[in-house]
Amino acid sequence: MDLSTKSALVVGAGGLGGPALLVLAAGGVGRVVLIEDDAVETSNLNRQPLFGEGDLGARKAAVAAARLRALFPGLQVEARDARFDASNAVELVRAADVVVDGSDNFATKFLANDAAMRARIPLVHGGVLRTTAQILTVAPAGIGGCLRCLFEAPPAPGEVPSCAQAGILGPVAGFAGSLMGAEALRLLAGERGAYEGRLYTYEARSARSRLVLVRRRAGCAACGGTQPLGVDEAPVCEATSSRSGGTA
Amino acid sequence: MSGIPPAALDDARVARWARQLLVPGLGEQAQLRLAGARVRVVGADAVAAPALLYLVQAGVGKLWVDDPETVAPVDAGSWLYTGAEVGRPRAEAAAEALARLSGLVSVEPYPTGGVPTATLVAAPSPAQAVHAAEAARRAGAPHVVVEADGDGGAIVTVPPGAPCYNCARSSGAGRPPLPGAAALAALAATELVLLIASPGTVPGRRFDVVRGVATVRPTVRLPGCACGAAPTAA
Amino acid sequence: MTTSAVVDLRRFACPLTYVKTRIALERLAEGEQLEIWLAPGEPVESVPRSAAEDGHRVVSVERLAAPADGFRVLLEKGASAPGGLP
Numbered sequence: 001m002d003l004s005t006k007s008a009l010v011v012g013a014g015g016l017g018g019p020a021l022l023v024l025a026a027g028g029v030g031r032v033v034l035i036e037d038d039a040v041e042t043s044n045l046n047r048q049p050l051f052g053e054g055d056l057g058a059r060k061a062a063v064a065a066a067r068l069r070a071l072f073p074g075l076q077v078e079a080r081d082a083r084f085d086a087s088n089a090v091e092l093v094r095a096a097d098v099v100v101d102g103s104d105n106f107a108t109k110f111l112a113n114d115a116a117m118r119a120r121i122p123l124v125h126g127g128v129l130r131t132t133a134q135i136l137t138v139a140p141a142g143i144g145g146c147l148r149c150l151f152e153a154p155p156a157p158g159e160v161p162s163c164a165q166a167g168i169l170g171p172v173a174g175f176a177g178s179l180m181g182a183e184a185l186r187l188l189a190g191e192r193g194a195y196e197g198r199l200y201t202y203e204a205r206s207a208r209s210r211l212v213l214v215r216r217r218a219g220c221a222a223c224g225g226t227q228p229l230g231v232d233e234a235p236v237c238e239a240t241s242s243r244s245g246g247t248a
Numbered sequence: 249m250s251g252i253p254p255a256a257l258d259d260a261r262v263a264r265w266a267r268q269l270l271v272p273g274l275g276e277q278a279q280l281r282l283a284g285a286r287v288r289v290v291g292a293d294a295v296a297a298p299a300l301l302y303l304v305q306a307g308v309g310k311l312w313v314d315d316p317e318t319v320a321p322v323d324a325g326s327w328l329y330t331g332a333e334v335g336r337p338r339a340e341a342a343a344e345a346l347a348r349l350s351g352l353v354s355v356e357p358y359p360t361g362g363v364p365t366a367t368l369v370a371a372p373s374p375a376q377a378v379h380a381a382e383a384a385r386r387a388g389a390p391h392v393v394v395e396a397d398g399d400g401g402a403i404v405t406v407p408p409g410a411p412c413y414n415c416a417r418s419s420g421a422g423r424p425p426l427p428g429a430a431a432l433a434a435l436a437a438t439e440l441v442l443l444i445a446s447p448g449t450v451p452g453r454r455f456d457v458v459r460g461v462a463t464v465r466p467t468v469r470l471p472g473c474a475c476g477a478a479p480t481a482a
Numbered sequence: 483m484t485t486s487a488v489v490d491l492r493r494f495a496c497p498l499t500y501v502k503t504r505i506a507l508e509r510l511a512e513g514e515q516l517e518i519w520l521a522p523g524e525p526v527e528s529v530p531r532s533a534a535e536d537g538h539r540v541v542s543v544e545r546l547a548a549p550a551d552g553f554r555v556l557l558e559k560g561a562s563a564p565g566g567l568p
Contacts, residue, residue: 019298019430022327026294026427043266043497045350049301049327052349072325130271135460163500163532167270171302171441174434178298179460182399182428186460194460204438205273205446207453207464257505266501272536275508 001189004030008184009096011035011084011112013064015047015173016126016180017102022049023181024100025068029188031076032068033096036061037083047170084108086230089115098184099123102177107232113138113147114227122187124195126180130167131204133176136214137183137193140223144197148227149217172204256280264352265307278445283309283352285444288364288389290314290380292342294326295396296370298430301327302437303368304346304353308444311346313339314358314380327430367391368440369413370433374421381406381413385475390443390450394436396429397422400457403432404467405439410452411467412475432457490519491529492552499525500532503557507538510559518555519546526553533557 008024010017013036021032040048040055040063050064065079082088084103093099093115101112101123109125116123120140125147127134138146179200187193194200199212221227257276262269265279287308289300292315303311319333319341328345329338339357346355367384369391371377377393384391385406393413395402404416435455442450452467469476489506491499499520506516520526530540537560546552 019434022298023427023430026325026327026430042263046265046268046305046307047302049298049305053351054348070330071327073331131273163270163497163528165270165532165535166267166497167272167274168267169271169274169438169441170268170306171434171438174298174302175431175438178428178431178434182426182431183460185399185428200461202462205442205449207455207462209462209464211461262501262505263498266497269501269504270497276505277508 003028003185003188006097006188007031007033007095008098008100008188009033009035009092010100010102011108012102012104013048013050013060014038014044014102014104015128015168015170016177017100018048018050018064019174019177020100020102020124020181020184021064021068022071023178024184025072025075027181027185029075029185031078033078033080033092034061034064035080035082035084035088035092036064037081047168047173049174084111086111089229090119093119093121096121098187100180100184101125102180107230110147110232111230114222114229116140117146117222117227118225118229120225122193124180124183124187124193126176128168128173128176129165131169131172133172133179133202133204134199135176135179135183135195136199137187137195137197139187139193139196142192142196143216145214145216146220146222148222149220150199150214152217169204172202175202175204257283261307261352264350268306273449274445279307281445281447282307282441285365286310286312286362287440287444288312288314288358288362288367288384289370290367290376291370291372291394292338293317293320293370293372294323294329295394295425295429295433296368297323297327297329297342297433299368299370299394299433299437300342300346301349302434303440304349304355306437306441308353308441311353311355312358312362312364313342313355315339315342363387364389366440366444368394368436370394370396370436374417378414378417385412390440390447392436392439392443393417394432395422396425396432398424399426399428399431400459401425401429401432402457403436403439403455405443405450405453405455406467407443407447407450407452411469412473415470415473415475416452416454416467428460431460435462488517488519491525492519492521494525496524496528500529503529503533504536507533507536507557507559512559512561514559515541516557516559518557519550520553520555522552526555530555530557537561
């Protein structure tokens, strides 16, 4: 299937966004837009395939774009060194045929969800924490529920996971991000998503997979496209700077 | 028995693997086991590339890339190889691409006769996969075998003493691999990292990854398979 | 109950403070104690909580005597996870 006329928006270019970008590019998507506002840090390097030791301190957006262009000369890459927030979310989402959310905090994940539903663009949501990966596809034209149908709101600041919960086994992020990229390719090809209306969870030690149905919740404002954007505050575990609540 | 691993992680390694060191069940000893491991990776094509990358990023101390072929046009536009690498020996090109990621890991072409502590098999043909897996089994090395099939495929995990790859493998070759097979490679890397870092916690198991979902089942020894015989002296 | 080790972590930020704490605890036997010094703010707010979540006992948290800035935290190593894992 020729995807050269298609465009994918990828939020974050790290542990989830990185593999997703690589899979999308290898799958022949014509254009990727990546948005990422961090610099490359040492602790990123256990799991972020677009970055190496020589990139420490550099802006992730620029390094990711350069790496993608080197590997895939035919790919159009637009890199936004900026935070994905209420001021740009809908504009970015509307310009894409699919959105892959590799962000690392719940506020951004909810914003991506709300913007995708408002713009009527399918979204692949994912998260990884310790040895567990989770993926959900939110399809505005489908019958499944969205992130807010599943969780009505992000965790309150008091429920922020502590440092103890900030662990990530690197290749598990790679597994999740690659699956997210493959799912995005399916959606771009016009196929039904594998995770549409079903939250997929994989735990690496037990090797257990689960699929949980996510039904549309009656009255969900996000599904109706009327959820106000960017109202959820991002709780901060500042020094990790990969914030909280499901890292990437 | 060479290469006694360091007794403790230095500050650079603690910072590099900070996120992994926080995972319950992993810690300094687990990370040191990874640092002390010599992993032979059989196959370095586009399918194997993500596995190689994740093993390096997870902190495997020494990677031996076992692949006699050159980078093919179909390998360009993968996780490791640009178009400029086409025609170069794959083992060399992989080693160079991976060295750029991390100076804390050593990546070399596989030395003939080298004895790995663990093996990842991502060979292009079933016959090569069986051969490589059998070599690992005889060396007592835990190993993981990748069978790509379109954007999914199968993985067989073989800790020491478990049913061998031959007992659990698929009967034929899969369809040509697609980019989504990177997930399979990442899963194989995960299994191998767990086998090395947390020995004894991973049973023999086979995964089938189809349309983005992995199903797993324990491997079962085929009656009469040589892998069930008592080990002979090395 | 004697303190087996003292680690001054005041110059580190999260999550390194907790990573180093975890490593120091991993090296102890169950019941042995670890004394760590933490900077005020996020480190002292999150490290004891993290240690407790990982199954260790927070014995005490006290301010360091002036002119030192920070806190002395005494932790007691809990039982290892199944399989003898940290």
